[in-house]
Amino acid sequence: MTEDPELSFCIVNTGQRELLLRGLDAVARERAALPFATEVLVLDNASEDGSAEAARGHPAVTDVLALAERHGKAENDSTLLRRARGRYALLLNEDSELLPGATAALHAALEADPRAAVAGGTLLRPDGTPQPSAWRFPTVRSALAAAVLLHARNVQSTGDAVREVDWVQSAAMLVRRRAASQVGGLDPRFFVYSDEVDFAKRLRDAGWRALYVPSATAYHHEQLSTDAVPERRIVEFSRNRDLYLQLHHGPGAARAVRWLTALPYAARTIAALVLPGHDPRRYRRHVTATLRPGRGEGIREAAEAFNRRRRERRGDVPADAVSHG
Numbered sequence: 001m002t003e004d005p006e007l008s009f010c011i012v013n014t015g016q017r018e019l020l021l022r023g024l025d026a027v028a029r030e031r032a033a034l035p036f037a038t039e040v041l042v043l044d045n046a047s048e049d050g051s052a053e054a055a056r057g058h059p060a061v062t063d064v065l066a067l068a069e070r071h072g073k074a075e076n077d078s079t080l081l082r083r084a085r086g087r088y089a090l091l092l093n094e095d096s097e098l099l100p101g102a103t104a105a106l107h108a109a110l111e112a113d114p115r116a117a118v119a120g121g122t123l124l125r126p127d128g129t130p131q132p133s134a135w136r137f138p139t140v141r142s143a144l145a146a147a148v149l150l151h152a153r154n155v156q157s158t159g160d161a162v163r164e165v166d167w168v169q170s171a172a173m174l175v176r177r178r179a180a181s182q183v184g185g186l187d188p189r190f191f192v193y194s195d196e197v198d199f200a201k202r203l204r205d206a207g208w209r210a211l212y213v214p215s216a217t218a219y220h221h222e223q224l225s226t227d228a229v230p231e232r233r234i235v236e237f238s239r240n241r242d243l244y245l246q247l248h249h250g251p252g253a254a255r256a257v258r259w260l261t262a263l264p265y266a267a268r269t270i271a272a273l274v275l276p277g278h279d280p281r282r283y284r285r286h287v288t289a290t291l292r293p294g295r296g297e298g299i300r301e302a303a304e305a306f307n308r309r310r311r312e313r314r315g316d317v318p319a320d321a322v323s324h325g
Contacts, residue, residue, distance in 0.1 A: 006036035008084035012076045013094035014045040020094040028060035030103045046070045070303040074195035078185035089175045095221040096172045105216035106174040109162050117179035117208035120168025121216025133157040134165040134212040140253050143260035157212050165212045167200035172218040179208050191300040194240035236298030238289035262290045
């Protein structure tokens with residue numbers, strides 16, 4: 001009989017084949033060093049670059065779920081959490097590359113704290129510099145701190161010891177599956193961005209906590225748009241931040257945060273008119289998307305358009321059709 005895994009590596013991929021393979025190589029190294037059984041699940045989010053086939057051929061991969069249409073990050077992570085067999089699930093983006101010992105450090109932190117539901121570590125940019133990976137929950141107070149240029153106070157990924165934080169980034173986040181099941185997983189209303197914030201808040205409200213584990217390190221290659229004004233990402237980020245505030249703090253707090261967030265972007269827009277190397281259009285788009293989060297086309301709309309094109313090409317195959325590897 002096959003031993004039940006202690007931990008499931010859960011990777012969502014959307015059209016980043018080379019980064020996916022690089023990340024899977026890192027997962028293979030992690031698996032070889034762990035003293036317990038693991039499995040590796042890859043959910044391919046309707047990519048068209050051969051990612052699903054490449055994942056099926058990788059020796060570290062246990063199973064591949066290849067979606068016929070694109071779904072949001074929160075929905076995909078929840079799908080993997082339900083399918084996983086491990087007590088713990090390590091959620092990874094395709095652009096996350098674990099460094100040696102990261103999995104063991106995250107696992108040890110949750111094992112040592114039975115009330116901790118999630119743990120995240122240090123994320124490095126491709127050049128090796130650390131990027132913030134744990135923050136305070138979005139509130140009027142945290143928005144006010146950012147508005148008066150005290151945004152560093154909202155960053156909690158500091159220090160050399162394991163510490164409790166409000167929320168950690170889901171690019172490399174270990175989840176206690178029992179806790180995730182208790183709160184119903186990640187909310188699919190968050191297509192991408194703020195999904196892990198809402199998840200951590202609901203876990204906190206249910207009596208769980210989140211941990212920052214600085215010794216658990218991963219590269220986060222973060223393949224962002226190269227456009228001067230990444231329109232869809234700005235729109236999606238703004239609308240989901242607003243959704244989080246509406247759900248957890250009400251419309252009054254959401255309105256206050258819109259204005260407090262727009263003000264520093266407005267100041268940056270003005271400064272960018274005279275400072276070299278800055279594009280005022282990008283800051284201006286942040287202002288308009290923040291103040292009017294219900295307007296504009298985000299990543300969700302781009303996925304919906306992608307799905308429509310795929311349906312037309314394949315003759316309207318049902319939206320929930322999937323293939324398994």
